[in-house]
Amino acid sequence: MALSSPSEQKESAAYMTHNDIRDLVKEVIKSELKTAISNMSETLTNELRAVKDEMRNMRDSMSFINIQYEEIIKQNNINSEIIKNLQSEAVDMRSTITNLNNRINQIEQATRANNLEVQCVPETNGENTFEMIQKIGNAIGYSISESSVTHCIRTAKINRSSSRPRSIVVQFNSRKTRDSFMAAAIKFNKSNPHDKLNTVSAEISNIKRPIYITEHLSPANKALHAAARSRAKALNYKYVWVRDGRIFVRKDDGANYNLIKSIDCINKLV
Known part of the structure; x- marks a missing residue:
């Protein structure tokens, strides 16, 4: 372009x-x-x-x-x-x-089959525990000799802060002697419901204090017995007792007894 x-x-x-x-x-x-x-x-x-x-x-x-x-x-x-x-x-x-x-x-x-535990006996310096057991035997109408007792000693306290005297454990030479002594104590208390076995009746002290005689329980059974008594008291059970190392409870006179074998048995009580 x-x-x-x-x-x-x-x-x-x-x-x-x-x-x-x-x-x-x-x-x-x-x-x-x-x-x-x-x-x-x-x-x-x-x-x-x-x-x-x-x-x-x-x-x-x-x-x-x-x-x-x-x-x-x-x-x-x-x-x-x-x-x-x-x-x-x-x-x-x-x-x-x-x-x-x-x-x-x-x-x-x-191992405790021949033993009894005597509770609440006052302690004194230089005491002779066998003589105390003899006095208790005389009070309940069952005299014992030295040959019928193989061992007699105070036990250690579980609760050291307790003011309660240490118990006396008595080992008899036979189960039969132990049972007879226990039966005599039960009979005495039943015959004297208002003046059961005590330190005055046993001529151990001038101050009147109750004396209790029970079977010598193993530590486990003793703890179970204490738990059963506590539970029975809370539920208004009338009876708690020990026989041959076994623990029983009964609500009242017309009720059946319960054998306490363990804590579970106690928890099932109503």
């Missing part, structure tokens, strides 16, 4: 119709869109690649977590089985220990 004359340029320009302009615009738009789409596609590709990488990392993390979780579940199942076995063993051991304690208690009680 630069080589053409002005008249030729005007003539050529006259031939640029609306269709030509529209086509030219289309070409420009198409070119721009292609460039824009290319740029957008590259951007999306990069972003999708980043998302894929992130998803791959998440998948790897989830896979690792799942493996760890499976290991935890597996170990938990193993631990649960171990705990179950230990609990079963603990139950067996508790049962065994209970049985052993019962057997030990029976043996301890059996």
Whole structure:
């Protein structure tokens, strides 16, 4: 066009119709869109690649977590089985220990078969415990000789702060002698309900204090006896007694007796 004359340029320009302009615009738009789409596609590709990488990392993390979780579940199942076995063993051991304690208690009680415990006898310096037992025997009408007693001694206090005198444990030479002495004491108290065995009637002291004669219980049975008396008192039980190392309670004269073998038996009293 630069080589053409002005008249030729005007003539050529006259031939640029609306269709030509529209086509030219289309070409420009198409070119721009292609460039824009290319740029957008590259951007999306990069972003999708980043998302894929992130998803791959998440998948790897989830896979690792799942493996760890499976290991935890597996170990938990193993631990649960171990705990179950230990609990079963603990139950067996508790049962065994209970049985052993019962057997030990029976043996301890059996060693006391010839013994009586005399409570609340005042203590004095240089005292002769056998002479005190002789005086008690004379008071209840059952005389005893030195040959009928193999051992006679004060016991240690369980509660050292208590002002109550230490008990005297008497070991007789036979079960029969022990039972006869005990029967005489029971008979005396029944015959003298208002003046039961005491320090004055036994000529042990001028100050009147009651004297109690009981079977010599093992430590376990003594604790059980104390618990039974406390529970019976709270429930207004009329009778609590010991026979041959066994503890009994009875609500009243018309009720059946209950044998107290353990704390569970006491807790079931109503």
